[in-house]
Amino acid sequence: MKSNAARLATALVFGGSLSFSAAFAAVDPVKSYETRHAHFHAIYGALQSIMDGLKLEAPDTDAIAMKAQTIEGLAHQIPTWFPAGTGPEGGAKTRAKTEIWTDSVGFAAAAKNLETQSAALQTLAKTGDIAAVQAQAKAVGGACGACHTKFRGPEVDHDHDHK
Numbered sequence: 001m002k003s004n005a006a007r008l009a010t011a012l013v014f015g016g017s018l019s020f021s022a023a024f025a026a027v028d029p030v031k032s033y034e035t036r037h038a039h040f041h042a043i044y045g046a047l048q049s050i051m052d053g054l055k056l057e058a059p060d061t062d063a064i065a066m067k068a069q070t071i072e073g074l075a076h077q078i079p080t081w082f083p084a085g086t087g088p089e090g091g092a093k094t095r096a097k098t099e100i101w102t103d104s105v106g107f108a109a110a111a112k113n114l115e116t117q118s119a120a121l122q123t124l125a126k127t128g129d130i131a132a133v134q135a136q137a138k139a140v141g142g143a144c145g146a147c148h149t150k151f152r153g154p155e156v157d158h159d160h161d162h163k
């Protein structure tokens with residue numbers, strides 16, 4: 001009985017590691033880059049519509065709160081968009097710096113900061129205090145910049161392939 005249990009345990013561990021390596025091998029750096037590219041554009045679009053909305057004479061604070069919620073939800077996911085092996089070494093024209101993986105705690109904190117700032121923006125939008133909303137929208141933009149400064153490299157030349 002004991003040996004059966006041991007065999008079962010071995011099978012479980014072995015099966016587990018097999019599916020882990022299969023999942024790891026399935027990471028496609030280019031696809032992964034394209035996915036996060038699309039997500040970052042969604043984040044950018046949400047922030048842009050908040051900024052545009054704040055230019056109106058009577059900003060729609062409900063709409064702003066909804067966009068802030070979109071940013072919060074996406075911010076929460078950011079670390080999952082960077083599986084190991086999807087940096088420049090994977091062949092994608094990515095601006096992801098290696099620090100994303102060597103300082104994954106710092107990267108997660110930068111994502112969490114955006115989550116916190118956009119949550120605060122939602123709360124303020126519900127108060128209807130436009131000046132405060134404006135200031136907080138800037139803080140959200142600051143959270144983007146703080147991460148980009150540390151974890152995003154210079155623009156990649158998309159027109160020429162460097163050999």
Ligand code: HEC
Nearest residue numbers: 037040043044047094095096110111114143144147151152
């Ligand atoms: C936790 C870090 C982090 C935060 C926070 C963050 N970004 Fe980024 N962003 C990145 C990284 C890293 C890249 C480069 C991804 C790549 O090239 O693979 C990037 C890329 C982008 C891109 C370019 C996408 C592309 O590939 O064309 C846009 C646009 C963008 N971010 C907008 C924003 C906006 C707007 C915010 C805030 C509302 C934000 N980001 C917050 C890390 C972050």
